[in-house]
């Protein structure tokens with residue numbers, strides 16, 4: 001795949017992802033990896049993180065002794081990843097077309113990265129690329145936001161965000177069940193760099209307070225009208241398109257790519273899939289019959 005076609009849409013907000021979602025998501029994503037993957041592979045084996053982003057999770061696993069490689073399409077995300085996980089290897093490539101020899105004991109992809117793959121044919125290509133990179137019997141774990149979950153939660157409102165003394169960000173997401181597509185928007189507000197009127201102490205304290213978990217609803221309300229709160233901060237938006245895949249469609253694509261023993265789990269590792277969480281698929285590289 002040429003550089004132009006490589007998925008690189010996270011370049012623009014890599015700096016923000018690196019200090020917000022990167023560290024936060026890596027903590028929650030470690031749980032399914034520890035429950036569903038690590039008990040089934042030997043320590044210090046080779047593991048590949050596809051769509052590794054800023055490499056925070058790669059670092060947590062390097063610290064546990066695994067030989068980590070991360071792959072991502074965004075050069076800016078990988079620049080942070082190399083700093084966050086200095087012992088790991090990183091590969092700048094697209095998940096749909098990368099080619100690696102069968103050297104990995106396990107491959108994973110987290111934080112619903114694969115919802116960015118916009119067709120089932122391309123998702124199957126990702127599965128084929130992962131299959132080729134796994135050793136025989138190797139394991140593949142990934143999560144996807146699923147249609148029922150996105151229908152329930154992605155209704156257009158602001159779902160998360162944060163306010164600091166010189167920038168604020170918010171994420172709004174929307175899903176259209178009729179064609180299983182959706183998007184999320186990252187909205188960014190930045191204070192002027194040569195701010196002549198820096199924030200006064202009461203406002204600074206208010207913003208700090210609003211970031212408390214207990215005040216999430218209020219914070220999201222403020223963020224929804226943030227351009228009125230800080231009239232001279234510059235706002236910008238980036239939109240990311242996603243695709244929702246019914247479980248059966250994903251399973252068929254996995255089987256077509258050669259995977260077997262497919263199990264579906266929640267983040268906590270149980271098998272009652274609900275509308276409140278993404279679904280984790282775990283499967284084996286089966287030996288192909290010729």
Ligand SMILES: C[S@@+](CC[C@H](N)C(=O)[O-])C[C@H]1O[C@@H](n2cnc3c(N)ncnc32)[C@H](O)[C@@H]1O
Pocket residue numbers: 007008009010021022025026029050051052053054057071072073074077093094095096109110111112113116117
């Ligand atoms: C939501 S972030 C998740 C990053 C990381 N896995 C985490 O848990 O924080 C999605 C990542 O997937 C990458 N990505 C999306 N589609 C890709 C593709 N086709 N090829 C390579 N990387 C891709 C983006 O560049 C981004 O870094």
